[in-house]
Amino acid sequence: MRLAGIDIHAPPELLVPILLLALLLLGALAARVARALSGRWLESRPAVATPAACAVVVGGLMWVPDLGLPGRLGRWLNGALLIGFVLACALVVSRIAVAAVTEYATKHPSIKPAVVVARVSVRLLVGAVAVITALESLGVPVTPLLTTLGVGSLAVALALQDTLANFFAGLYLLADRPIRNGDYIKMNDAGGVGGEGFVESIGWRSSRLRTLASNTIIVPNTKLSQAILTNFHLPAAPVGMAVNVTVAHDTPVAKVEATLNDELARALAELPALVGGKPAARLADLTEAGQVWACGLEVPEVQAQAAAGHEVRKRLVVRLRREGIRLGVPGRLVHEAPTETPAEATDARDLTLTAGKEPR
Secondary structure, three states: OEEOOEEOOOOHHHHHHHHHHHHHHHHHHHHHHHHHHHHHHOOOOOOOHHHHHHHHHHHHHOOHHHHOOOHHHHHHHHHHHHHHHHHHHHHHHHHHHHHHHHHHHHHOHHHHHHHHHHHHHHHHHHHHHHHHHHHHHOOOOOHHHHHHHHHHHHHHHHHOHHHHHHHHHHHHHHHHOOOOOOOEEEEEOOOOOEEEEEEEEEOOOEEEEEOOOOOEEEEEHHHHHHOEEEEOOOOOOOEEEEEEEEEOOOOOHHHHHHHHHHHHHHHHHHOOOOOOOOOEEEEEEEOOOOEEEEEEEEEOOHHHHHHHHHHHHHHHHHHHHHOOOOEOOOOOOOOOOOOOOHHHHHHHHHHHHHOOOOOO
8 A cells, every 4th residue: 555655565454553553652742842842931831732742643644545535535534634733733833822922921011901912813813824724725715815804904994093093002002111000101292281190001992090189091092102201210210309498588508508408418317208319409599589499309209209398398497497597588569559638638529529510
């Protein structure tokens, strides 16, 4: 008999069981190799042993038509084995790709919202390639099918233009990572509309921001990707802030500087809301109210600015009063109206009563 193009002088009753046993052994070996390799590359160990063994067994059984089966039965069996082989290989590739995407998302928490989309996309892509390969192998023309799908996809894309724009904008935000979950951002778009808050999630169509007042702002992904963003958590979470203090003009500058720097150093040592290096006071401006001093501070996060500024201002006010330094007060110019004598007031009333009357 002839098998895989090779003439073998043995009866089919003996050759077929040997072939099946050899294929089963090869399938078991392929399962062990696939399990070992997937476990070495991926920590999740995807279940690829069974489909890999099936692919080896089915691929070996594709030699069966050489055993002299009837024409139609042989063609059907060959087609079924070919479809089974393609599907088994597609299942191996799909499980490995899905496991790889899942592990990458585990190591990068910022892209977790896109894990579901990535899994579905991988499965659809592998499935589409498998179907096209199987149809091509069976002799079915796929060019008209691809043309029809292309026209239909264009119509769907035009109908869902805004939705798809938000979807791909979300993928861009997850891939480029200008913002991450938990970051505090400030947004300014071209239209002058802005908002700020903590990034809670980046979804398929929109992203959610939580403001300091615990309100939720829902922003379409296209607006977020096109806006000018200020990320207060990049490159690091600590942010700088300034506390302005105005003192009277007649206060010695050296005394004010020494007092403010000393109190800021004490605040840095005693207040847990302050971090970073030694704060410093700088003369920022001279106004009608007095000398304006800017005290530079650093806080661990943007939401700590209000509490830290409150505590520092209280300490500075107490310290300045203790040192006899007066706070600056804007000057006001008061104009006093001239006083009228009783005779002038009487004449003014008479003129008002006679106004508009013609003389006799």
